[in-house]
Amino acid sequence: xxxxxxxxxxxxxxxxxxxARREQIVALAAEAYGxxxxxxxxxxxxxxxxxxxxxxxxxxxxNREALLAAVLERRDxxxxxxxxxxxxxxxxxVQHLLDLAEHNARxxxxxxxxxxxxxxxxxxDHPAHSYFVExxxxxxxxxxxxxxxxxxxxxxxxxxxxxxAAAGFVALMDGLQVQWLTSPGEVDMAGVLRAYVQQLLRxxxx
Amino acid sequence: xxxxxxxxxxxxxxxxxxxARREQIVALAAEAYGxxxxxxxxxxxxxxxxxxxxxxxxxxxxNREALLAAVLERRDxxxxxxxxxxxxxxxxxVQHLLDLAEHNARxxxxxxxxxxxxxxxxxxDHPAHSYFVExxxxxxxxxxxxxxxxxxxxxxxxxxxxxxAAAGFVALMDGLQVQWLTSPGEVDMAGVLRAYVQQLLRxxxx
DNA sequence: CCTACCGATCGGTAGG
DNA sequence: CCTACCGATCGGTAGG
Numbered sequence: 001x002x003x004x005x006x007x008x009x010x011x012x013x014x015x016x017x018x019x020a021r022r023e024q025i026v027a028l029a030a031e032a033y034g035x036x037x038x039x040x041x042x043x044x045x046x047x048x049x050x051x052x053x054x055x056x057x058x059x060x061x062x063n064r065e066a067l068l069a070a071v072l073e074r075r076d077x078x079x080x081x082x083x084x085x086x087x088x089x090x091x092x093x094v095q096h097l098l099d100l101a102e103h104n105a106r107x108x109x110x111x112x113x114x115x116x117x118x119x120x121x122x123x124x125d126h127p128a129h130s131y132f133v134e135x136x137x138x139x140x141x142x143x144x145x146x147x148x149x150x151x152x153x154x155x156x157x158x159x160x161x162x163x164x165a166a167a168g169f170v171a172l173m174d175g176l177q178v179q180w181l182t183s184p185g186e187v188d189m190a191g192v193l194r195a196y197v198q199q200l201l202r203x204x205x206x
Numbered sequence: 207x208x209x210x211x212x213x214x215x216x217x218x219x220x221x222x223x224x225x226a227r228r229e230q231i232v233a234l235a236a237e238a239y240g241x242x243x244x245x246x247x248x249x250x251x252x253x254x255x256x257x258x259x260x261x262x263x264x265x266x267x268x269n270r271e272a273l274l275a276a277v278l279e280r281r282d283x284x285x286x287x288x289x290x291x292x293x294x295x296x297x298x299x300v301q302h303l304l305d306l307a308e309h310n311a312r313x314x315x316x317x318x319x320x321x322x323x324x325x326x327x328x329x330x331d332h333p334a335h336s337y338f339v340e341x342x343x344x345x346x347x348x349x350x351x352x353x354x355x356x357x358x359x360x361x362x363x364x365x366x367x368x369x370x371a372a373a374g375f376v377a378l379m380d381g382l383q384v385q386w387l388t389s390p391g392e393v394d395m396a397g398v399l400r401a402y403v404q405q406l407l408r409x410x411x412x
Numbered sequence: 413c414c415t416a417c418c419g420a421t422c423g424g425t426a427g428g
Numbered sequence: 429c430c431t432a433c434c435g436a437t438c439g440g441t442a443g444g
Contacts, residue, residue, distance in 0.1 A: 037326065039245040042422065054423080056429050064423065112328060119325030120243065122318060122387040132388050140392075157405075164401045167385065167393055174384055175377030181328040182338050186346075187373050195370045199363075199405040248438065260439080262413050270439065 022060050023074075025050050030071045034113035038068060038120055038128070065127040072117075072131050075110070090153070093146035094197055094205070101173060101190045108184075111177050118174065140166050147200070160200050172196055228266050229280075231256050236277045240319035244274060244326055244334070271333040278323075278337050281316070296359070299352035300403055300411070307379060307396045314390075317383050324380065346372050353406070366406050378402055 028049045032041040043054040043064060050057070061067040082100055104111050121128040144166035150156050176189045198204055234255045238247040249260040249270060256263070267273040288306055310317050327334040350372035356362050382395045404410055 036329070037245070039243070043424090044422080053430065055425090055431085058424070059429055115328060116325050118384055118388070119322050122321060122384065123242070129388070136385050136388055137392070159404070161401060164394070164398050167382070168378060168398045168402055171381030171385055171393075171398065172374060172378050173381065175379065175381030176373070178324055178328065178380055179342050179373065179377055182324070182335070182342055186343070187377075188370070192370050192374045192377065195367060196374055198365070249440090250438080259414065261415085261441090264440070265413055 018060075022070075025057065025060055026067070026070045026074050029067055030074065030113055031109055033068075033071060033117065034109040034111075037116040043067075068127055069131075071113075072128060075114070076135075090146040090149040090155075091205070093142070094150075097143065097169070097173070098190055098193055098197070101176075101193050104177065105180070105189055108181065112181055115174070115177050115181060136170065139170050143169050150201070155202055156200055157202050165200055169193075169196065224266075228276075231263065231266055232273070232276045232280050235273055236280065236319055237315055239274075239277060239323065240315035240317075243322040249273075274333055275337075277319075278334060281320070282341075296352040296355040296361075297411070299348070300356075303349065303375070303379075304396055304399055304403070307382075307399050310383065311386070311395055314387065318387055321380070321383050321387060342376065345376050349375050356407070361408055362406055363408050371406055375399075375402065 025046075029041070029046045032046045032049060035041070036045070043057050046067070047054040047057045057067065061070065079100075082096075082103060117128055118132055120126055121132045123129065144162050147156065147160075147162040147165055151160070151162055156162070172193060173189075176187060176192055180187045180189050194205070231252075235247070235252045238252045238255060241247070242251070249263050252273070253260040253263045263273065267276065285306075288302075288309065323334050324338055326332055327338045329335065350368050353362065353366075353368040353371055357366070357368055362368070378399060379395075382393060382398055386393045386395050400411070
């Protein structure tokens with residue numbers, strides 16, 4: 001072990017500091033992607049926000065894509081904490097998705113990051129493409145499962161197809177975010193989502 | 207009028223040829239935006255598709271933004287031809303929007319252009335920002351008007367708010383396009399839209 | 413429409 | 429973490 005290397009000590013060690021710094025950089029990068037998109041956020045731009053050189057960034061991440069991957073990982077961790085509550089009845093899931101929409105409305109930066117990346121990542125060779133393929137599949141499955149259970153309990157209107165309704169719910173959420181970011185104040189995200197869900201249910205929510 | 211200038215003759219004049227070439231370039235640019243996004247489509251990339259140098263492009267358009275503006279103008283012309291049929295009953299409008307979704311599903315390039323630009327243009331300083339602000343406002347108004355007339359004829363379910371439902375319809379269309387581009391085959395755009403409309407109506411369509 | 417060229421910016425490497 | 433540097437690419441101008 002050479003002299004200048006940080007130690008893995010349990011006390012106050014350099015590794016913990018490095019990890020914290022890394023996480024701080026990931027948060028700043030997420031902000032930058034939200035502000036100017038992935039394409040627009042150069043390593044130099046992000047580095048400036050972190051107060052280092054762009055080469056300093058490459059000390060923490062091997063290349064630009066690795067930084068993006070870290071940002072997406074972080075987003076998933078935060079979201080799953082929000083999305084997957086401990087106790088989950090179907091109605092609770094629906095309520096949680098509505099809560100998530102209200103939560104998003106208070107965090108425009110994250111919504112912006114998500115909307116821009118999702119559109120860029122439509123291209124098959126985009127570094128975040130497979131992330132979004134999986135993201136959509138699992139989100140659809142999550143909502144579909146909740147709707148399916150509501151159906152079993154006879155809570156859905158007749159003629160409602162859980163699969164189509166789930167894809168619709170996810171699409172609605174995405175589309176509302178674009179409209180809302182484009183003209184905030186013109187669109188009530190949670191309100192439209194609630195109206196959508198009401199139309200699926202035999203009896204109104206709450 | 208100087209000697210080298212093309213004439214505005216009604217016969218076979220240079221202007222007509224220039225205009226045709228210009229339109230051809232706009233079409234090629236739209237394709238390029240669809241393939242790699244506005245950010246990704248450099249003047250050199252588009253010029254290559256047109257078989258000229260990137261400076262040749264600047265002979266037809268003063269700068270990069272002017273080319274984008276021309277592409278958006280063209281899209282609007284094509285869309286309004288599709289969107290605004292001669293005879294327009296409310297039900298016809300709804301049917302036309304469903305038709306438009308089916309039309310889109312056969313023209314992935316245009317959808318791609320639209321989705322990518324809409325996301326990029328969320329930024330207030332994006333050259334296409336005001337275009338999308340107006341696009342969303344007018345599309346929402348268009349759908350809302352149709353739904354309002356359906357409501358007057360007692361064709362909407364009780365509790366359906368035309369304004370929220372219109373924003374929802376537009377959002378659904380946008381969101382479905384992203385999912386469909388990301389994983390074609392996983393999402394049936396027209397099917398989900400039809401299901402949405404059915405839920406709004408007292409009696410099923412057709 | 414062209415060639416030639418500009419200043420700016422990009423991601424990444426060498427070497428410490 | 430840094431400086432110094434690389435080759436590639438960008439939109440745009442000069443001048444024809």
